[in-house]
Amino acid sequence: MLKGLSGLSRPLTLERLRINLLNPAYLTPLFVSLFGSILARAMVMGQLYPFGVSYLAGICLSSPHWRRFAFGGVLLGTLLTVHGLPVLGYLASLALLFSVFSCYKKEELHWLIVPALIFGIHLLCRGSIVFFTEGEPYVWVAILFESVFIAILSMVMNTSLLALEKVKAGGFLTAEERTSLGLVVLGILSGIAGFSFFGIGLPSVISRWLVLWGAFWAGPGGGAAIGAAVGLAPSIQGVVTLGPVAYYALSGLLGGIFCSFRKVGVIVGFALANLLLSFF
Numbered sequence: 304m305l306k307g308l309s310g311l312s313r314p315l316t317l318e319r320l321r322i323n324l325l326n327p328a329y330l331t332p333l334f335v336s337l338f339g340s341i342l343a344r345a346m347v348m349g350q351l352y353p354f355g356v357s358y359l360a361g362i363c364l365s366s367p368h369w370r371r372f373a374f375g376g377v378l379l380g381t382l383l384t385v386h387g388l389p390v391l392g393y394l395a396s397l398a399l400l401f402s403v404f405s406c407y408k409k410e411e412l413h414w415l416i417v418p419a420l421i422f423g424i425h426l427l428c429r430g431s432i433v434f435f436t437e438g439e440p441y442v443w444v445a446i447l448f449e450s451v452f453i454a455i456l457s458m459v460m461n462t463s464l465l466a467l468e469k470v471k472a473g474g475f476l477t478a479e480e481r482t483s484l485g486l487v488v489l490g491i492l493s494g495i496a497g498f499s500f501f502g503i504g505l506p507s508v509i510s511r512w513l514v515l516w517g518a519f520w521a522g523p524g525g526g527a528a529i530g531a532a533v534g535l536a537p538s539i540q541g542v543v544t545l546g547p548v549a550y551y552a553l554s555g556l557l558g559g560i561f562c563s564f565r566k567v568g569v570i571v572g573f574a575l576a577n578l579l580l581s582f583f
Contacts, residue, residue: 331369332369332372333372335362335366335369335372335373335376336372336373336375336376336379337376338358338376338491339355339358339359339362339372339373339374339375339376339377339379339380340376340377340379340380340383341380341491341494341495342354342355342357342358342377342380342487342490342491342494343355343358343376343377343378343379343380343381343384343494344380344383344384344493344494344495344496345490345491345493345494346384346493346496347449347452347493348445348448350445351445351448351449351452352381352384352385352393352449353449353452353453353456354456354490354493354494355377355380355381355393355397356377356393356396356397356400356421356425356453356457357421357452357453357454357455357456357457357459357460358373358377358460359373359374359377359397359400359401360400360404360421360453360457360460360461361456361457361458361459361460361461361463361464362460362464363400363401363404363405363407364404364407364417364457364460364461365460365461365464365465366464367404367405367407370401370404370405374397374401377397378394378397380494381393381394381397382394388432388436389429389432391432392428392429392430392431392432392433393428393429395428395429395431395432396424396425396428396429399424399427399428400421400424400425403420403424417457417458418454418455418457418458419454421453421454421457422450422451422453422454423450425449425450425453425454426446426447426450429446429449429450430443430446433446456486456490459483459486459487460483460487462479462480462483463480463483463484463486463487465480466480466481466483466484467484485529485532488513488532488533489532489533489535489536491509492506492509492510492533492536493536495509496536496537506536510533510534510536510547510551511551511554511573513529513533514526514529514530514533514551514554514555514558514573515558515569515570515573517529517530517555517559518530518554518555518556518558518559518562518569518572518573519558519559519562519565519566519569521559522559522562523555523556523557523558523559523560523562524559525555525559526554526555526556526558526559526562527552527553527555527556527559528552528555529551529555530548530550530551530552530553530554530555530556531548531551531552531555533547533551534546534547534548534549534550534551534552535547535548549580550576550580553576553579553580554572554573554576554577555573556576557572557573557575557576558570558572558573558576559572560572
């Protein structure tokens, strides 16, 4: 009898576990940490990593209750990506930003104060390590540019996170919010560079998926614009190449031309662009 009861209780336990795992209360922290790790890997100009720090700052500004999970994800991604003495500067910047924004209360401040604070924190932390190790002018210029990027991207992250909340509520996005989301997508594509499954690159799959949906929803103009933006992802890493820009832009353009035939037409246009470009 006890054996029979245990057999009946096991499926209920597994079902309850499945429900708990699909609960947004459990999934949201996981995705917050995951995106933090991915964005921490995103590289700009071959040696700068501004997306991770700016993601943490954006989370602290828009969703402070998730900042611990964002901090853990960005910290893990930074430790796995950055090596040598520079990692100390990034870790110090993350820790100081987390500490400062833990005491931050949302107030009506001048729009320049918060990005200026983020700029100063990162410049101080990264510059302190360089000051005591190497003082080459090139390194200082790189840190200065990285601090500027982080200050700007922090506001981009904040706008993107607020835009996601608006999308959940069924609202329409402004041009600024769409642009911010596009920059975040570029950071994600840069962060997953090098990941592949069975020889198929994950960035390539996601890029094609974005172009197809862009052509489906926005027509030829939107498809071409999204294709060009997606094609720029390798360039922001420091690998300057215009081939992917032309490839994805033409694919989005032809896919959008046939968007009146719904998904089948978009796929046909996308495949036609691939066929045409195979001759060159």
